[in-house]
Amino acid sequence: EAQVTQNPRYLITVTGKKLTVTCSQNMNHEYMSWYRQDPGLGLRQIYYSMNVEVTDKGDVPEGYKVSRKEKRNFPLILESPSPNQTSLYFCASMSEAFFGQGTRLTVV
């Protein structure tokens, strides 16, 4: 079954504690992307990747890092999370036709 898998689905963490949200797709897609969803703001793109070792900033990249060492995986890294990064995060692949189930992150 074609899918995009994010982990974890829910995460509560403390300010400053580094965390990684994983994203994996099984469709051999080149394009992958991360979004955050906030009430009244819709989805805003954080980073995207056109292929392995190729990443670019989206609209709200500050405070985030990504890597694309292999085609199937596109992890989102928060080196020093802050409360304003509390949000619902989505990974997507292949021109955004496939989205993961989302990761609800709370930073306290």
Add this chain to the structure above:
Amino acid sequence: AQSVAQPEDQVNVAEGNPLTVKCTYSVSGNPYLFWYVQYPNRGLQFLLKYITGDNLVKGSYGFEAEFNKSQTSFHLKKPSALVSDSALYFCAVRVNRDDKIIFGKGTRLHILP
């Protein structure tokens, strides 16, 4: 700069009536347009897209959307609404394959039994 607007935060429609969720866009080239639906506690699901060709695009769950270049609109429609259509709907646009996708702020659709 690219942008997409969904002018209604919420739309209420009686079950069985036709529904329309509005979307307008602003791009400097030819747009790729998308609609997605988000059910509670779920991810986004792709409904349909317009890239080129016929202005009327048919998608999943009986939805369709009409591309209107002169009005820069891409409204989502369904002839007869179901209570199960109640969800959050997002319109999105990109200019070419390598560009990022810009999402609207979403429209919450309530279908009243």
